[in-house]
Amino acid sequence: MQTPLISTDCVSGLPSRDRLLIAVCSDKDDPDPICGWARELVRLHRARREFPATAAVCDCRRGEVITQISALAGAVEPSATVERSLGVLIDRIAAAAERAMGHLAVSGARSEQMHAAWTKLAELELEYSALICDRFASRERAPS
Numbered sequence: 001m002q003t004p005l006i007s008t009d010c011v012s013g014l015p016s017r018d019r020l021l022i023a024v025c026s027d028k029d030d031p032d033p034i035c036g037w038a039r040e041l042v043r044l045h046r047a048r049r050e051f052p053a054t055a056a057v058c059d060c061r062r063g064e065v066i067t068q069i070s071a072l073a074g075a076v077e078p079s080a081t082v083e084r085s086l087g088v089l090i091d092r093i094a095a096a097a098e099r100a101m102g103h104l105a106v107s108g109a110r111s112e113q114m115h116a117a118w119t120k121l122a123e124l125e126l127e128y129s130a131l132i133c134d135r136f137a138s139r140e141r142a143p144s
Contacts, residue, residue, distance in 0.1 A: 014073065017129040020090070021121075024097035033072060034090065037065045041094030049098070066091050089128055096121040 015023070015032050022028065023035035024042050041062060048058040066087035073086040100117035107114045 014086075014132055017125045017132075020093065020128065021097075021125055024094050025101060034069055037069050038090050038094055041065055041091050042098050045095045045098040046102075049102070062091060085131065089124065089131065093121065093124045093128060096124050 015030075015035050019030065019032065019035060020038055023030045023032075023038045030036060030039070044058045044062050044065070048055050068087070069090055070087035096117065100114070100121045103111065103114040103117045
């Protein structure tokens, strides 16, 4: 797979993978609603891990956020492929980011667990980028 170009811009209203990575790996607020929801998903995954008794509440809210992301993606790009999977994919990215940052804090930068967690996050980012780029590229190729 060819790595898509790095950009901090939005692709037709959806954040680039780099912008999404910044949102899930920092405490910096982003005005983009998808980035804000992705950041919330990271906090929910962290709360679920740190306070197992809150798992049901966290999972319920995660479901709501996933639905919001999917609805917004459907409004930006009405495609069953993007709408159906974007919210779930961003939830997976948020979970991977939370794990990666946790391993970095606990194990340090040279641990195998940290490396595996960051590799998984990178793979999910590429999946996100491919989903967005492929969908918009096919729309641009479609005859008018």
